[in-house]
Amino acid sequence: MTLKDIFLKVLRRAHSDAHGTGVALFEQTGDVIRAEQLLKDAGIPVAVKAPPSHMRKGCDLAIEYRLEQEPFLRGIFDANNLRPLGFFPVTEDLPGPASLFAHKDFGEYMMVRAANMKITIEKVSGRIVNVSGGGCPDVPHLARILVNQTLGEAEPPRKKGQSLCAYALHLAFEEAKRLWNG
């Protein structure tokens, strides 16, 4: 049994015994996106949610976790130089991401929508031909990077995205990739 196996076993036990949740809040939405990826890579089940209503500032995301897992989160954040604003217990149901995907077929092209973001690809090549929707300033920035790249070569939007719109664009990107790969 490797150290990783032991670590995952402890995590799974902690998860099965868990009761109650908390959220980790960050100054920047981009840090939340990075934190989620690190935790998922480490096999820790977390969800992105809106922060508790009295803590919202604007374009916010938070990491929701089982309270028992907080030490693991702290360890991973420390190791990766991520500095959350804090860890807080949650006593309300937090809104989660809009889960509705929509697809539109334009013959040679296909458009995928996730929440308020849309990505359109050329079917034969997987080339991203358009990005539309959204209202946060990183959307035009990401659109400039993504348009004319193929789904295979483009960096996932969550890597450079810093907003909820970028996160929605990332979901649309992944869904388009899934559909294109058949």
Add this chain to the structure above:
Amino acid sequence: MEWLICGTVPEECPCRLCRARISEGGRELTLESGEGRTDVSVARGTAALAAAYAIMADILDIPPPLVLLAGDDGGGEGSRQVYRFLHEQGLPTVRGIIFHYFWPDVDWHNRLLLRLETIAPKPLLCADAGFMYAAKMSGYAASYDLFFPDAGELAFLADEKAPHPFYTRGFILSEDNRAPELARRAHTHENAALSMLVKGSTDYIIQSGEVTASVSQPNIPELEAVGGTGDTLAGIACALLCAGLPMGEALTRAALVNRRMGALARPTPAADIASLLAFLPQAA
């Protein structure tokens, strides 16, 4: 009378009050002030909005738009520069203002709105994109004269619990055939502007929560995929309002002109907004 366009662009752009003109060839917006000149790409976002306004200004014989833009790649610094400029340096006398691509920041929004409400005569306050999100999140959406939501953003406005379109609850998310019902719901909860132009396969003109007109022809489905078509619609509408058209008439005509522009361009879903804008003079 003048109109002010505030927002961000995804490239370097100093934060200063400028006059915007469309460049020869139509692919760039030229921003000029006493402090210098900057060219920004008309690819989408606030630059596309300002470009549409500038083209309409020529046609309507009104001054080109005043713009206050800053470069912002998503970190929010450019947005904060514009918020700070407006808050500290005040506003020129204008007929209307549109706030567009901004990092949605409720604190800054509220400080700015308080400042705007002291201006007499109060300009028409319009919001779209990130600033519209901040306006709704703040609970002061009803302080605005005009919003430009698409069908999904209308669902966000109608969902009194959603702090961002990303969190709109599934039972509210829908296609635009529920627009009249959602507009009423948003208005009832004071999460709507007095007037709204809801963009979709049918464009709805909403005043005080009720549909007063709709435009569905010419119908070019490919336009939904083209980034920037909502931005040009907002730019056209603002120019018509600045020219003195009443709200309902300006919004109906803007929807029609934007659709005609799309029809004339015969776009594929891979078209870019600059190629569509070339047809705006003909469409208007």
